[in-house]
Amino acid sequence: MKKGLITLAAVTFLATACTTAPESKVKVYGWQGEGENTTEQTLQADFSKWKSHGLDGMCYNAGHDLQKIQRAAKVAHENGLEYHAWIPAMLQGGMDSTLYAVNRNGERANKVQAYVPYYTCLCPNQEGTVEFLTNLYGKVADIHEVDYVHLDYIRYVDVILAKGLWEKYGLVMNEEYPTADYCYCDKCVADFKTATGIDIKSVEDPSQCKEWAQFRCDLITSLVNHIADAIHAKGKKISAAVFPGPDSYARWMVRQEWNKWNIDAFFPMNYNDFYLEDAAWVGKVTEEEVKAVNGEKPVFSGLFICHDWKNKANIKDPEGHGLIPSEMEEAVRGSMEAGAAGVALFTPGNLTDEHWEAFDKAIHQTYTKK
Numbered sequence: 142m143k144k145g146l147i148t149l150a151a152v153t154f155l156a157t158a159c160t161t162a163p164e165s166k167v168k169v170y171g172w173q174g175e176g177e178n179t180t181e182q183t184l185q186a187d188f189s190k191w192k193s194h195g196l197d198g199m200c201y202n203a204g205h206d207l208q209k210i211q212r213a214a215k216v217a218h219e220n221g222l223e224y225h226a227w228i229p230a231m232l233q234g235g236m237d238s239t240l241y242a243v244n245r246n247g248e249r250a251n252k253v254q255a256y257v258p259y260y261t262c263l264c265p266n267q268e269g270t271v272e273f274l275t276n277l278y279g280k281v282a283d284i285h286e287v288d289y290v291h292l293d294y295i296r297y298v299d300v301i302l303a304k305g306l307w308e309k310y311g312l313v314m315n316e317e318y319p320t321a322d323y324c325y326c327d328k329c330v331a332d333f334k335t336a337t338g339i340d341i342k343s344v345e346d347p348s349q350c351k352e353w354a355q356f357r358c359d360l361i362t363s364l365v366n367h368i369a370d371a372i373h374a375k376g377k378k379i380s381a382a383v384f385p386g387p388d389s390y391a392r393w394m395v396r397q398e399w400n401k402w403n404i405d406a407f408f409p410m411n412y413n414d415f416y417l418e419d420a421a422w423v424g425k426v427t428e429e430e431v432k433a434v435n436g437e438k439p440v441f442s443g444l445f446i447c448h449d450w451k452n453k454a455n456i457k458d459p460e461g462h463g464l465i466p467s468e469m470e471e472a473v474r475g476s477m478e479a480g481a482a483g484v485a486l487f488t489p490g491n492l493t494d495e496h497w498e499a500f501d502k503a504i505h506q507t508y509t510k511k
């Protein structure tokens with residue numbers, strides 16, 4: 142009788158062990174851009190390596206080239222990776238000049254740019270811009286192997302630059318400067334006047350005009366939702382890389398009120414070094430992000446990786462900074478305990494062996510939302 146009980150207990154224990162301990166792993170994405178020498182073979186090697194390191198999906202930028210997107214998406218699927226076709230939205234070259242945004246000085250972005258020459262930004266309020274982007278993402282969504290289209294630079298130029306970047310660009314940006322403040326094209330000025338009665342060109346300090354900030358947030362929201370409707374109509378999904386917040390950064394820096402966007406997944410770029418913050422900040426800002434979408438949409442916390450981490454102290458450019466191996470656990474834990482659906486690496490190609498080792502431990506833990 143006693144023996145029988147022990148056997149029963151042992152069986153029960155085994156059964157419990159099998160059903161309650163499935164392998165738990167944090168969901169992981171990676172952002173990666175295509176290089177000049179990329180081939181199907183290099184894609185295969187990269188994607189299979191990243192899959193083995195725990196990645197579940199790729200946000201991959203192969204430009205506007207539909208064949209290259211299809212090639213990468215196919216290799217992703219062969220490796221069991223979800224494919225998000227990552228394409229920058231508002232920065233475009235070679236468009237009709239009337240589609241480019243106009244800064245507060247009256248300069249068009251195809252002629253004069255803020256910060257860097259590639260900041261040739263479009264006006265989100267032009268019919269031609271909406272059509273061009275909807276068509277571009279629509280064609281990409283038509284590719285069979287593409288699971289999501291992934292919006293990036295879906296925003297205004299940074300009217301305030303992240304603090305960590307001030308020195309790099311020789312700026313102190315504690316106010317909105319006219320050269321980085323968009324868009325003052327005739328249509329934007331006229332539409333804002335119609336909507337609010339305010340002539341923004343006669344306002345002495347437009348940065349103090351709350352309606353003007355809101356008007357531009359709404360234009361981005363409306364553009365995103367227009368694209369999202371088109372993608373959803375094709376039976377595909379849509380995700381986006383966004384600034385952190387949105388209230389603490391994204392809204393006032395780049396006019397992203399992204400909690401109002403009808404998209405399927407958010408990838409906030411929680412790049413702590415850009416904001417002169419430590420790894421603990423990643424969890425704090427993720428908490429705000431999860432709350433902003435009421436926990437109803439997945440938030441994947443974007444982590445910026447420092448490749449040359451042993452030399453980090455000597456690197457001047459903050460875009461060479463990022464998380465070092467010993468910070469990986471805190472960034473992942475903070476994100477997950479804040480309710481993130483997972484994390485996203487910028488970029489998997491930048492992780493060193495030491496990063497992967499720390500990351501592997503961090504993603505194979507069970508986290509509970511605090």
Ligand SMILES: [Zn+2]
Pocket residue numbers: 242243264265266267324325326327328329
């Ligand atoms: Zn405009």
